[in-house]
């Protein structure tokens with residue numbers, strides 16, 4: 194194995210921040226609130242938390258140990274750990290999922306750049322809630338503007354990817370993540386003190402189980418995988434850059450906790466504000482883009498300078514959070530092409546970036562110009578989101594748990610969890626039990642129940 198030749202994350206903090214940087218992104222601040230809004234609020238959140246604990250954390254530990262033990266990106270890991278078997282398709286499906294997610298995720302990441310631009314040029318000032326809805330619709334329906342931002346965003350991701358692992362990924366995560374965290378706390382404070390915010394808080398805290406159905410379960414499971422960057426080998430690829438002393442279990446818990454706190458806090462920013470200004474919680478992908486500018490306008494109506502500073506800062510940090518996630522998806526595909534097809538990193542990255550721009554254009558146009566072209570009632574953007582987050586990632590998770598729980602030599606699992614006997618590893622027995630029985634049964638049940646494979 195090529196242990197010494199591979200790049201490594203430089204420090205313990207770097208490991209956690211880079212993984213958390215992948216996990217924390219638009220999934221927490223953009224997707225979590227709108228999925229929560231679409232699925233009725235508190236009950237969805239409870240099921241989501243259940244998915245994080247029962248499926249997310251064990252599968253994250255699996256991905257970590259697969260990556261660190263194989264010392265390969267996910268596209269090659271299974272050929273090392275299970276040579277000559279079909280398990281390699283788990284890795285390949287992950288690479289494909291990463292490519293597809295990156296294509297539509299970058300569209301939304303591009304929107305954040307437009308909102309930075311609007312914040313900097315002070316265009317939010319004096320607008321009403323309805324004005325924000327109109328301006329979002331006219332922007333996302335414009336055939337050109339979103340495309341320009343999409344391309345710019347992918348080029349920024351490309352630039353960091355070619356600079357390499359430690360310099361690019363680790364450094365950017367170290368500064369921006371804590372800054373985002375602090376700003377989010379301030380915004381929660383602003384949002385919950387808006388007039389009429391109580392209804393939003395109630396929406397988040399008072400579960401109404403009468404609305405829970407198979408779709409809610411599938412949505413919560415998909416969101417858990419999406420938000421934790423799981424099921425497509427992203428964290429497994431990052432773990433191939435971990436040092437041999439990295440505590441995999443602890444890292445997984447830290448990433449899971451940070452990611453969940455950010456998502457819940459995003460909920461506490463969006464819903465109190467949405468209810469306060471009368472925006473429907475099920476507004477879908479536009480939710481944060483029409484709600485947040487209102488928070489800045491209303492919470493700081495007496496101090497326009499603060500409204501200006503906070504809105505610029507927020508969109509900059511949101512773009513950065515998106516960037517640390519797009520870097521991680523890009524890395525999965527680039528590392529695969531680089532390691533398995535012996536392309537140079539630069540060439541591999543160029544292929545990925547161009548492919549994503551191509552697919553991203555279709556996703557972006559489907560929010561406006563080509564809206565009426567649908568498949569199963571979904572436009573291209575929503576179709577990409579559904580197929581990846583609700584099918585490919587949970588399916589990847591299912592296969593990863595079966596791989597670690599049933600196939601992989603338990604000596605490998607144990608030695609990775611305990612760092613070769615140096616750590617206690619008391620979690621081992623529970624981990625194996627969950628991976629062997631609970632996770633496969635739960636994921637299959639949710640799939641069968643909602644997608645109706647048996648109907």
Ligand code: PFF
Nearest residue numbers: 216218219220221420422427
């Ligand atoms: N977890 C990221 C987010 O919440 O924004 C999105 C993501 C990144 C999904 C990397 C999948 C992935 F492999």
